[in-house]
Amino acid sequence: MNARAIEILVGLFMLLFLAAMFILSMKVSNLTSLTTTAGYTLIAKFENVGGLKERASVAASGVRVGEVINIAYDPETFEASVTLSINSSYDSFPMDTTASIYTAGLLGEQYIGLDPGAEDEVLQDSDEITLTQSAIVLERLIGQVLFSRSGGS
Amino acid sequence: MSDFLQRFGRFWLGTVERLGRATLFLAQLMGGVFSLIKRPSLLWKQLHASGVMTLSIVLVSGLFVGMVLALQAFNTLIDFGQENRVGSLVALTLVRELGPVVTGLLFAGRAGSAMTAEIGLMKATEQLSGLEMMAVDPFKRVFAPRFLAGVIALPMLAAMFSAIGVLGGHLIGVEVLGVDKGAYWSLMQNSVSFTSDVCNGLIKGLVFGFVVSWIAIFEGADCIPTSEGVSSATTRTVVYSSLAILGLDFLLTAVMF
Numbered sequence: 001m002n003a004r005a006i007e008i009l010v011g012l013f014m015l016l017f018l019a020a021m022f023i024l025s026m027k028v029s030n031l032t033s034l035t036t037t038a039g040y041t042l043i044a045k046f047e048n049v050g051g052l053k054e055r056a057s058v059a060a061s062g063v064r065v066g067e068v069i070n071i072a073y074d075p076e077t078f079e080a081s082v083t084l085s086i087n088s089s090y091d092s093f094p095m096d097t098t099a100s101i102y103t104a105g106l107l108g109e110q111y112i113g114l115d116p117g118a119e120d121e122v123l124q125d126s127d128e129i130t131l132t133q134s135a136i137v138l139e140r141l142i143g144q145v146l147f148s149r150s151g152g153s
Numbered sequence: 154m155s156d157f158l159q160r161f162g163r164f165w166l167g168t169v170e171r172l173g174r175a176t177l178f179l180a181q182l183m184g185g186v187f188s189l190i191k192r193p194s195l196l197w198k199q200l201h202a203s204g205v206m207t208l209s210i211v212l213v214s215g216l217f218v219g220m221v222l223a224l225q226a227f228n229t230l231i232d233f234g235q236e237n238r239v240g241s242l243v244a245l246t247l248v249r250e251l252g253p254v255v256t257g258l259l260f261a262g263r264a265g266s267a268m269t270a271e272i273g274l275m276k277a278t279e280q281l282s283g284l285e286m287m288a289v290d291p292f293k294r295v296f297a298p299r300f301l302a303g304v305i306a307l308p309m310l311a312a313m314f315s316a317i318g319v320l321g322g323h324l325i326g327v328e329v330l331g332v333d334k335g336a337y338w339s340l341m342q343n344s345v346s347f348t349s350d351v352c353n354g355l356i357k358g359l360v361f362g363f364v365v366s367w368i369a370i371f372e373g374a375d376c377i378p379t380s381e382g383v384s385s386a387t388t389r390t391v392v393y394s395s396l397a398i399l400g401l402d403f404l405l406t407a408v409m410f
Contacts, residue, residue, distance in 0.1 A: 003194065006201045013205045017309040020316035027338060028244050028319055029347040 030055075039066055039085040040125035044099040044112070049080045050135025052101055052110045058084050060114040065090045068112060084112065084129075094119040100133035110135060175371045182370070185290065185297030195298040203264040203299065204306030210259055211310045212317050215247075218255060219318030222246055223325040227332070236330075240337035241344040243322035244315075248350050249410065252315035253308075253357035254402050257365060260307050261394035265369035268299050269390040272373025273383035281374070296370050303366030308358030315354065353409045360401060365394045 049071060058066040066086035074081045086093070096117030103110050114129075123129065189196055226242045272295065275281050284291045319341075326332040345351070369390045376386035 003198075007197055009205045010197050010200045013200070013208065013309070016208070016313060020309075020313040023316040023319070024248065024312060024351050025347055028248065028316075028341055029345040029351050030342050 038088050040088060040091070041069070042084045042086060042093075042123055042125075042127055042129055044082050044084060044129040044132050045074065045077065045079040046082060046099075046101065046132050046134045047079055048134040048137055049082060050101055050110055050137060052082065052112070052135065056109060057111040058086065058114060059111055060090070060093075060116070065114070082112070091122065093123045095121045095123060095127075096131060097123060097129055098131040098133060099129045101135035103136075171375075174375065175367070178371050178374065179367055181292050182296055182300050182367070185292035186301050188293045189297055189301055195294070196301055199298040199302035200306060203260075203268070203302045204309065206267075207260055207264050207306070207310060208313070210263055211256055211314050214255065214259060215252075215314035215317040216321040218251060218314075219243060219247065219321030220325045222251075222318070223322035223330070227326060227330050236332055237336035238340055239326045239330075239332050240319075240322065240341035243326070244319050244341045244345050245350065247315040247318040247322075248345060248354045250402070250406070252318065252354050253311045253361055254398060256311040256314045256358065257307060257361035257398040258395055260303070260310060260362075261365045261369070261398065262391055264303065264306070265365050265390050265394050266387045268303070268366070268369040269373040269376075269387045270383060272296070272299075272370060273376040273378075273386050276374060276376060277378040277380070277383055279378075291374075296374065300366045300370055303369070304359065304362040307362030307365065308355045311354060311358035311361075312351075349409070353405075356409075357402065357405050360405060361398050364397045364401060368394050368397065 052068065052071060054068055054071060056068045057064045058068065066084055068082055069085045070083035072081050072083075073079075082099075084099075093114060094117045096119045098115040098117065100113050100115065101110055102113045117131070222243045223239050226239045227236055230236045230238055230242070272281075275295065281291045281295070284294060323334075323337060327334045327337050372386040372390045372393075373383075376382045
């Protein structure tokens with residue numbers, strides 16, 4: 001086969017590779033969400049984060065508005081400190097917004113739900129959400145049920 | 154008894170000696186790779202021979218592997234009501250493991266054995282000695298282009314395998330089995346990370362390409378220059394490449410994931 005045909009075929013091979021990488025990065029993986037619009041960060045401290053993982057959704061009224069970017073343990077307040085990244089276009093959450101950890105479905109992944117409050121002042125970048133509700137830990141729930149049943153009867 | 158010990162010791166010493174020869178061969182290969190910059194036409198020809206020619210088997214296998222994965226995953230997941238996660242399972246399995254490994258095995262069988270047979274035949278027909286007589290370094294002229302072509306082609310083929318496998322999974326899962334199309338792709342996008350899954354798969358492909366090309370070219374250059382020698386070198390390439398791919402896959406998975 002002459003050199004020109006070889007070069008054309010190798011060029012097509014490269015193009016096919018680029019197409020495959022395009023499919024893998026855009027359609028298959030989460031690359032599109034890595035390059036979404038800029039966001040601002042908020043901190044929320046929880047007593048128990050349960051099964052919350054990094055990159056979990058942050059939703060307001062069920063609509064995804066951001067994601068969890070860091071979960072750390074604060075040894076001074078003995079609480080978990082969760083860093084959220086909220087989409088810049090949603091910048092009007094009041095100062096008394098509540099952040100709660102919910103479970104998607106019955107046994108699904110956990111996510112953070114934001115319930116807006118009624119204050120006028122708005123949360124800015126690096127502000128802390130003071131009203132938080134921790135995840136429901138199954139063992140404590142069972143313990144509560146047993147305690148209330150034995151206390152009642 | 155002592156006879157057995159002698160043979161045992163000789164076998165293992167022979168293996169270690171071969172491994173040492175292979176490592177020195179690799180060092181010379183790396184030296185030859187640098188001079189390829191001056192003569193890239195050699196590389197294109199070998200990319201065509203190793204990469205383009207392996208394309209058809211990789212694409213067809215990828216399609217069928219993706220389809221089979223979707224089918225098997227669906228049969229199991231539907232018991233838990235999680236059949237929407239077919240996409241996620243197919244994509245993660247392909248991108249992390251099956252893409253690089255199966256492509257590596259196919260490459261070793263098709264392109265690796267071809268490389269070994271070609272180089273072995275060049276050695277048997279004294280073409281390599283002829284080149285050396287003409288003061289042409291066979292490492293630069295013959296071995297390095299094939300080596301670099303294998304290293305470049307295998308991760309590319311692995312990516313194509315994974316991509317067409319995901320599309321095949323879509324074909325079976327969404328069109329035939331009735332999984333929700335939006336759920337197929339969105340759950341997949343949520344669970345496949347570009348940096349830790351796709352890129353790690355490419356790194357695996359790179360490592361496998363390195364090892365398969367090294368084994369193939371070394372076996373060819375080191376074979377006994379008879380027809381029987383060439384044939385046993387070709388089978389050794391396929392067997393050792395396959396074992397190396399599977400062993401390295403375990404190591405890399407343990408390190409990466």
